[in-house]
Amino acid sequence: MQKETIAVHGGYDNKEGWGTMSVPIAQTTAYAFRDAEHAANLFALKELGPIYSRLTNPTNEVLEKRFAELEGGAAAICVASGQSAIFYAIANVAEAGDNIIISDKLYGGAVTLLAHTIKRFGITAKVFKSADASDLEELIDENTKAIFFESLSNPQIAITDVEKVVEIAQKHGVITVCDNTVATASLFNPIQWGVDIVVHSTSKYTNGQGTAIGGIVVERDGLNDFFKDSKRYYHFNTPDESYHGLVYTDLPLPCFCLRIRLALLRDIGAAQSPFNSWLLLQGLETLALRMEKVSDNTLVIAKYLEAHPKVKSVNYPGLTNSSEYAKAQKYFKDGKASGLVSFEAESYEAAKSIIDSVKLFSVVVNIGDSKSLITHPASTTHSQIPQEKLSKAGINPATVRLSIGLEDTQDLIADLEQAFA
Numbered sequence: 292m293q294k295e296t297i298a299v300h301g302g303y304d305n306k307e308g309w310g311t312m313s314v315p316i317a318q319t320t321a322y323a324f325r326d327a328e329h330a331a332n333l334f335a336l337k338e339l340g341p342i343y344s345r346l347t348n349p350t351n352e353v354l355e356k357r358f359a360e361l362e363g364g365a366a367a368i369c370v371a372s373g374q375s376a377i378f379y380a381i382a383n384v385a386e387a388g389d390n391i392i393i394s395d396k397l398y399g400g401a402v403t404l405l406a407h408t409i410k411r412f413g414i415t416a417k418v419f420k421s422a423d424a425s426d427l428e429e430l431i432d433e434n435t436k437a438i439f440f441e442s443l444s445n446p447q448i449a450i451t452d453v454e455k456v457v458e459i460a461q462k463h464g465v466i467t468v469c470d471n472t473v474a475t476a477s478l479f480n481p482i483q484w485g486v487d488i489v490v491h492s493t494s495k496y497t498n499g500q501g502t503a504i505g506g507i508v509v510e511r512d513g514l515n516d517f518f519k520d521s522k523r524y525y526h527f528n529t530p531d532e533s534y535h536g537l538v539y540t541d542l543p544l545p546c547f548c549l550r551i552r553l554a555l556l557r558d559i560g561a562a563q564s565p566f567n568s569w570l571l572l573q574g575l576e577t578l579a580l581r582m583e584k585v586s587d588n589t590l591v592i593a594k595y596l597e598a599h600p601k602v603k604s605v606n607y608p609g610l611t612n613s614s615e616y617a618k619a620q621k622y623f624k625d626g627k628a629s630g631l632v633s634f635e636a637e638s639y640e641a642a643k644s645i646i647d648s649v650k651l652f653s654v655v656v657n658i659g660d661s662k663s664l665i666t667h668p669a670s671t672t673h674s675q676i677p678q679e680k681l682s683k684a685g686i687n688p689a690t691v692r693l694s695i696g697l698e699d700t701q702d703l704i705a706d707l708e709q710a711f712a
């Protein structure tokens with residue numbers, strides 16, 4: 292089935308249950324067992340079914356099935372936020388003494404989590420250049436457990452050379468984890484390019500209206516076979532003491548998401564609320580339409596900015612002179628490059644003045660809303676990062692970042708025009 296169809300129907304059969312057209316919200320903490328044996332079977336995984344909403348929930352399950360299908364994966368697990376999706380994907384493979392390799396162009400929250408917070412748990416991060424992966428191979432050693440990157444990075448708006456990263460990772464038997472939040476499941480599917488694990492902050496384009504926080508992890512088909520005899524990933528093929536000696540790769544279920552659910556979600560518990568899953572299901576129904584419109588709108592705004600005398604440079608992968616243009620054409624559906632565009636104003640003061648003058652754009656540190664948003668990274672999201680590291684991360688004091696929504700572009704341009712004046 293095509294993605295537009297999956298986004299509307301995937302994972303839900305309205306002939307079962309109450310027959311509701313809208314997926315019901317299973318707003319419940321726990322589930323009644325038929326009898327003691329049923330309960331025992333569920334706990335022993337002899338029978339599959341809901342026990343407690345920290346582990347599974349029927350509304351979440353619809354979102355998981357639909358999302359896995361959309362990304363072309365074998366299974367998915369939804370969690371409370373994009374941050375927890377990233378944490379679980381990494382904590383599922385790495386432990387004290389291990390290392391991971393992360394892209395030099397990442398979301399700020401991913402940097403603080405992966406380079407700082409998990410260091411306190413004994414997992415270190417090395418950084419590779421995601422534009423061409425030229426330094427990736429030399430960073431891999433026997434304790435490397437994952438290579439983490441964003442397909443289209445926020446806020447640098449740079450595209451990873453996914454094919455090259457995957458080729459090197461497969462050569463060394465290391466799994467790849469791709470944050471596909473900005474490109475979205477509609478424009479790009481990392482699993483089709485050989486990526487093992489896909490994570491999303493569903494708070495952004497998946498939701499589409501800025502109404503809920505959520506995250507999801509998707510795994511490709513075939514990981515059980517890949518992990519079966521792997522020394523590097525021994526957790527999956529040796530008994531889990533915390534689950535009466537369960538060996539994950541022995542089960543006929545996709546083992547990566549299963550282990551997140553049975554061990555990490557059980558113990559750490561960043562479970563998604565079923566109401567948020569329902570909001571995300573509403574968002575998915577229009578994802579393809581929105582991403583097409585958002586991408587088209589953003590290209591119009593990028594071209595307007597490019598021609599503006601008070602703009603020094605524009606960064607948008609949909610512009611033919613962008614360093615990212617060829618990669619956008621290669622990887623993304625119809626070359627459409629999503630809704631983030633940044634530009635360099637004449638100075639730090641000029642950037643701040645634009646932010647203070649816009650009326651239609653909202654000054655918000657979010658992306659992927661149907662409403663257009665504007666931020667000045669140097670004075671907000673990236674104000675804790677020292678100057679010399681800022682430019683390395685592709686942020687300049689005069690950089691203004693826009694997340695373009697669904698408004699009419701003439702109105703957006705009129706608003707920017709008066710803000711520049």
Ligand SMILES: *Cc1c(COP(=O)(O)O)cnc(C)c1O
Nearest residue numbers: 372373374398445472492494505
């Ligand atoms: C927002 C974002 C995250 C974090 O997601 P939350 O849902 O806010 O926890 C991770 N990665 C990217 C690329 C993001 O834009």
